[in-house]
Amino acid sequence: MNSPIVNRRDLDFLLYELLDVERLTERERYAEHNRETFDAAIETAHRVAVDHLYPHNRKNDLQEPEFDGDTVTTIPEVKQALDVYCDTGLIAAAQDFDRGGMQLPATIAQTCTAIAKGANVGTFAYIGLTVAATNLILAHGSDEQIERYTPHMLSGRFFGTMCLSEPQAGSSLGDLRTRATPQDDGSYRIQGNKIWISAGDHELSENIVHMVLARLPDAPPGVKGISLFIVPKYLVNDDGSLGRRNDVKLAGLIHKMGYRGTTSTMLNFGESGDCVGYMVGGPGDGLKCMFHMMNEARIGVGLGAVMLGYGGYLHSRDYALERRQGRAPGEKDPTTPQRLLAEHADVRRMLLAQKSYVEGGLALGLYCATLVDDERTHPDASARADAARQLAILTPIIKSWPSDYCLRANDLAIQILGGYGYTREYPVEQYFRDNRLNPIHEGTHGIQAQDLLGRKVRQEDGAAFRCLVDAMRRTADDVDRSGPAAMAGHADALRRALDTLCDTTQALATVAETGDQERYLANASYYLEMTGHIVMAWLWLRQGITAADATPATDDDRAFYQGKLAACRYFFNVELPKVHYHADLLRQVEDTPLTTEPAWL
């Protein structure tokens, strides 16, 4: 295969033919960029991914980090790869030029990140968390905090973490108990236990900057009482040198099913009563600060899920094009040569399903990234507002749809390889294990469903919902007006699905009006999956239109566009009809779970 991570032709198609990201270079912020600078960043990310991240992806799974009670040890390839990545400057891909960044659009930065995740999600997580922590400080920190921490984080000298969960407070963040006690010097003393802290301890960087959610002594209960703190592993002197070791103690490593290259830690803050922290933003602003970064973080999780699916797809496709097994149905002569796996209809079905999930998921993730760019830099204020609305409603979908369906893609990749796929001698089982984290972290599937139906659909009296539905309907209507004719049937199917979506949402609204929130949200998971499928059908229609209208330059190009049209057809024929199954459950307000007492289970 050309790349084990992503089909570069597909990436070009999505970025430049489907989403026209070159248009972003017309904006002032990106005026110094052009397609060449975008491609150079992507090419750099891909080179580092293939040369430095991908080669130790399996080794990092088999030899996961170890803690001897004193130090965490990782295989040397991890630090080598991270150093190379940091040296490229890609860690600051989206930052301003005057912070030493590349000032690239979010779409290009997310593309680079996605490629790195596809190569080695376990190793790359150290970078991903550092970028997220840096963004938090840049957005909400004081000038002094920005100055003290972020240059070292953007250079890769310090890494970062996000310390949210506690043993009694996972999905229910409002129940966290970590305390922050103000000191005379303006700092705080932090005391509490955090769990699931990825990259929470290691020797890969000189320092670790923990972003910790905690409560002030007089804070109100619940989410309103949560504030955000910087808690460095080593205090940082004014000149950037390291001071004393802070009172943050690694209580132990957690051993995961996948994602094994990333340490998952339990951290004790202030065991000796001497853990220093610094507030970011104001008292009670903790969740608001976090939520400010959430859209991008959730796009990142969704794209990570896509890329693990993508790797499995590419591997199982190449396998199916090489491995011979069995013969055509009805072929009775056992002396004929065996057939390629890819010639069996059922194998091709499994490949098409994967292709439709991973290429569709990539299209959705990159589209959401363009909404981030439009929200920030579109010259037109109403376009910015529309982008913000679409982004709000699409965020739970880009987080959850690929976490569900690209995991299914990984399952199909294993199935195509058969016994081989079930072994650690082949990569597909690792993708499956790694990907199983994505429906859990950064808000579980159930949390995303509640976010979509409980908040996003209803916010601003449904404005975000209407904004998204209108955009989807416009694509279908455009097909009627200006073709391509080959897409007319799919456009019709999308319109019917949109009618179903609107009817279902309306029917649910009448449930909400009764005030019975439990009943309104009981089937939120079905609503999430249904809406996700409709959005995905929309993106496949858009890809189908682009492919049908394209003029292929070469035979390879022709095959590429035919592949897009086949996957589009597959999605409309096989996947989209599931929408009507989910709509029926929603309209009936299927209530078996509500009428089942826990004691009966």
Place this chain on the structure above:
Amino acid sequence: MNSPIVNRRDLDFLLYELLDVERLTERERYAEHNRETFDAAIETAHRVAVDHLYPHNRKNDLQEPEFDGDTVTTIPEVKQALDVYCDTGLIAAAQDFDRGGMQLPATIAQTCTAIAKGANVGTFAYIGLTVAATNLILAHGSDEQIERYTPHMLSGRFFGTMCLSEPQAGSSLGDLRTRATPQDDGSYRIQGNKIWISAGDHELSENIVHMVLARLPDAPPGVKGISLFIVPKYLVNDDGSLGRRNDVKLAGLIHKMGYRGTTSTMLNFGESGDCVGYMVGGPGDGLKCMFHMMNEARIGVGLGAVMLGYGGYLHSRDYALERRQGRAPGEKDPTTPQRLLAEHADVRRMLLAQKSYVEGGLALGLYCATLVDDERTHPDASARADAARQLAILTPIIKSWPSDYCLRANDLAIQILGGYGYTREYPVEQYFRDNRLNPIHEGTHGIQAQDLLGRKVRQEDGAAFRCLVDAMRRTADDVDRSGPAAMAGHADALRRALDTLCDTTQALATVAETGDQERYLANASYYLEMTGHIVMAWLWLRQGITAADATPATDDDRAFYQGKLAACRYFFNVELPKVHYHADLLRQVEDTPLTTEPAWL
């Protein structure tokens, strides 16, 4: 939890209330048995499972067998547990009294096996394969072979294996190349390489009896040229003592995603030209011999998948009944206590889904086992023939439906535990990894689909299909005649699904008549899933009827029956409607895979 393996109340319900296995004691073969002897066997299996198999299930996953080039080492708990199991005599549960067996019905023997698998599938596989190999020799071996090997296998002194796959011949067994050359003494010299041989080498028994498929020099190509051979690791003298080491060499261990406690091996037969084998059955009878055991083997795989799902269900249920997280939708007061997970509608949905899959799967597996008993021992010849027909058509379904849906159950169990579920500190992720093998081995999902639609539905001009459909329709019609009234709606729904099944099968038959086998079988996977769901709805209707008609003796009993009714309702409301989605795809003869060229992927 009372048992971490299975709800004993559910087992009693299925065996005695639903399937009335006590009726088997009226048959001559089981005349010395009664419910007490059945229960004693099950209780013994359960005790060994809980005391000896379950405790090292995780350790056997973490410390998988190792090969140092000379010897395979396993953790000591494995041999201890296997010895205890063999000492109980359960390894010969289904064998004749005069072979030292317990002469129990297949249904009870499968129940015992299922319990052991649920406790530790990795360790138990050594027993399971030995039973299968013993059955092969007993059914097809000469008196001399039976005498020489089987007493030692039934005592656990020798273990067994099944050596079918080769690197170039997995699903396509007809392409196997291992040669068997006849010798003057009536024995054969075996030469070839086998792969995926579970339990292929170890130090857990004195000897290993490999059942090997190979070709005679003059054999015709394809499956007709395959014969079956006994190839012992050590030759066995007339007095049962061990002779010289045979020329069977462990080429290496394969490292799997799950099922890690069972060695998976590559074996080289006859590397030094001195591998002795003995033919079982006649030349070319190899596959016929194997297929003779296949129904039971595939029921065993299906029940194994069920039990891994069952363990995950019980664990996640207990977790959801203990763990508090979050509050009711609309509850704004953060000072109220957190709610049990099981009080959240979405968690209860995930529990009901699991319950419907695993208890439904167990019902199907045990029902299929009663068909094995009826096929063999029913006093009425036409009832025996009907049982054989139902068994033939249900075999691909019991193999594949639980391998698919009980794996989904494992996925839901992880999701309920959230971050905890993703760690190796909790058991649910191991169930998920272990269970992922089941859609692959003993005939992949795709092979089962072809078996169902390509062979079983069409055999005897559809007699097996009609026999199954008639049985399902009778249950629905009985509800109309004699209630219970609470099941009338479900009976209607089942009848509609049966109409859909018959219409779809008829529509496909017209495709078959065109002679285009490729097209006829292109959507066999959808057909398999659709038929599986209808069969499962039938078993849920039968469970619902039994539960609705029952008179609960205690509050616990009342809760148990309510749970059955809730899971029944869940299956009919949420799962059965998927049938119509699949039927649409089948009736349209969805052909995107057929029209997609491999080069476009």
